[in-house]
Amino acid sequence: MAIPYKNSRTLCFFLILSFGLCLVITSAELERFEHPTKEDGSLSFLVLGDWGRRGAFNQSQVAFQMGKVGEKLDIDFVVSTGDNFYDNGLASEHDTAFEESFTKIYTAKSLQKQWYSVLGNHDYRGDAEAQLSPLLRKIDSRWICLRSFIVNAELAEIFFVDTTPLVNKYFTNTEDHTYDWRGITSRKDYIATLLKDVEFALKKSSAKWKIVVGHHAIRSVGHHGDTEELIKQLLPILQANDVDFYMNGHDHCLEHISDTESPIQFLTSGAGSKAWRGDIKGLNKEGLNFFYDGQGFMSVQLNPTDAEIAFYDVFGKVLHRSHSSKQLHPST
Numbered sequence: 001m002a003i004p005y006k007n008s009r010t011l012c013f014f015l016i017l018s019f020g021l022c023l024v025i026t027s028a029e030l031e032r033f034e035h036p037t038k039e040d041g042s043l044s045f046l047v048l049g050d051w052g053r054r055g056a057f058n059q060s061q062v063a064f065q066m067g068k069v070g071e072k073l074d075i076d077f078v079v080s081t082g083d084n085f086y087d088n089g090l091a092s093e094h095d096t097a098f099e100e101s102f103t104k105i106y107t108a109k110s111l112q113k114q115w116y117s118v119l120g121n122h123d124y125r126g127d128a129e130a131q132l133s134p135l136l137r138k139i140d141s142r143w144i145c146l147r148s149f150i151v152n153a154e155l156a157e158i159f160f161v162d163t164t165p166l167v168n169k170y171f172t173n174t175e176d177h178t179y180d181w182r183g184i185t186s187r188k189d190y191i192a193t194l195l196k197d198v199e200f201a202l203k204k205s206s207a208k209w210k211i212v213v214g215h216h217a218i219r220s221v222g223h224h225g226d227t228e229e230l231i232k233q234l235l236p237i238l239q240a241n242d243v244d245f246y247m248n249g250h251d252h253c254l255e256h257i258s259d260t261e262s263p264i265q266f267l268t269s270g271a272g273s274k275a276w277r278g279d280i281k282g283l284n285k286e287g288l289n290f291f292y293d294g295q296g297f298m299s300v301q302l303n304p305t306d307a308e309i310a311f312y313d314v315f316g317k318v319l320h321r322s323h324s325s326k327q328l329h330p331s332t
Contacts (some may be wrong), residue, residue, distance in 0.1 A: 031146060033113065035077060035153045042304075044073045045158030046111075047298040049081030049215070049249020050120070051272025057297045058314050059273035061107055065316040066297055067108020073299055077113045077151075078106075079158070081249030081269060082215030083116065083121025084145070087127020089180075090120075092101055093133040103140045117145040118160045119214040121170060121179075121251060128180040134148035135190050147183065148194055148202060156209035156302055161198055161321050163214035163248075166229045195233060202241035208304055208326065210243045215250050219259070219266040220289055225281040238264055245306070252276050254296050254311045256322055257286040265322065267309060270300040290320040301309075 037043045046066055053059050070078075085097050096179040108113075120129055130136070147162040152288045162172060165184055175240055185192045202210060215228045227250075238246060249270030257266040266287075276294045296313040309322040 020249060023045060028267050030147045030159070030201055033114075033116070033144065033149065033151050035151050036107060037154045038074070038076065041155060043153050043302045044075050044299075045077050045079055045214075046070055046073075046075055046187070046267040047079045047081060047247055047267070048272045049270035050083040050252050050274070051080070051266075052083070052085035052097065053273045054097065056102045056211045057274035059101075059315050062110070062272055062295050063105045063111070063305055065312060065314065066106070067110050067310060068316055069297075069299055070108060070110030070111050070113075073301060075110060075113060075299075076153070078111060078115045078142075079213055079247065080115055080117035080145075081247060082118045082164075083122040083249055083270070084117055084120065084131065085126065086122055086273075087125070088177075089123040089128060090130040092129040093135045095127075095130065098136060098139060098143075101106070102143070105144075105165045112142065114144060115142045115157070116149075116151055116160065116213075117143070118213060118215055119145065119147060119162060119164060121167070122173060124164050124170070124179045124181075125177050125318040126180065129183060147168060148197070152207075154209055155207065155304065157207035158211045158213060159198060161212060161214040161234070161261060162194065163216040163227070163230060163234070165194075166225065166233060168229060191233070195237060198234075199237045199241070202237065202243065205241075209245075211247065211300075212238055212243050213247045215248060216312060217248045217250055217266065217268055218246055219257045219284070219287070220248075220251045220253075220255060220268055220282055221257075221285055222252050222253045222255065222268065222270075222293065223276050223281065225283055235259075238262075238272050239316050242302045245300075245309075252293070254290070254292045254294075254298065254319065255288070256309070256311070256320060258289060260287050265309070265324070267295075267298060269311075271295045271296065288324065292319050 171188040255268040
């Protein structure tokens with residue numbers, strides 16, 4: 001005879017009595033996507049943020065240059081750092097903005113690779129779950145967007161982190177915007193679980209290069225400046241787990257800042273369409289290597305010993321390069 005249980009705690013209690021065991025799952029590992037390196041063991045990809053404006057504000061021109069650079073570097077995929085669709089995300093999974101701002105803009109042959117995307121604050125102002133819908137992959141198979149996940153590219157592991165829920169102002173000072181928090185029933189629990197999962201995944205990783213991607217900057221001299229919530233809650237986890245690069249969008253600029261307390265390089269690529277020329281905070285320039293407040297994108301080239309980062313403007317001109325090296329075998 002079936003026994004009715006009012007809730008999971010009652011069921012757990014029953015299992016304890018019956019079997020002396022009750023397993024409570026408080027979090028799950030982040031979903032993983034496998035993406036092989038090239039035959040020579042190298043990896044290359046482009047990084048773009050804050051772009052979806054149906055081609056306006058030079059989005060189409062940036063896309064054109066991405067296609068040229070993507071072909072030259074034989075890229076493996078594209079990373080989107082969020083704010084994928086303006087001004088208020090997608091209205092639904094049937095919103096024509098998806099094709100008008102993505103499929104019909106990034107048409108170059110070299111860009112017909114997987115796009116791995118996170119949500120930005122503007123995406124949360126619309127139907128956030130629409131961007132996570134498998135239906136979009138049927139419309140354009142390149143599109144993969146989750147709240148947080150991992151791309152295992154053998155040589156590198158890329159940890160995508162949903163940073164918007166960590167920022168207080170989206171809950172305390174919404175400025176008449178409505179945010180879609182349907183997937184986040186308890187902000188406190190969501191953040192605690194997310195940080196725990198990210199920390200666990202980073203500790204577990206044996207990848208040669210560890211890269212974390214989020215929408216919001218940890219460090220920036222642009223319009224939004226540093227994100228204090230990330231400095232307090234996320235940065236210590238990155239510093240303790242040998243992360244090489246933190247990549248983000250949010251500020252509509254290109255920048256490279258070195259962490260003063262660890263080898264982490266902060267890389268902003270949020271210049272996919274509308275840029276804020278002359279809108280510079282400049283409050284904390286410590287570690288600043290490069291800043292450009294025009295439109296553009298970033299490329300990443302990796303092999304077992306070297307990483308090269310390059311920033312490009314809307315004309316495809318290289319504005320800044322950064323090179324990092326690692327020993328092939330750690331010294332003992």
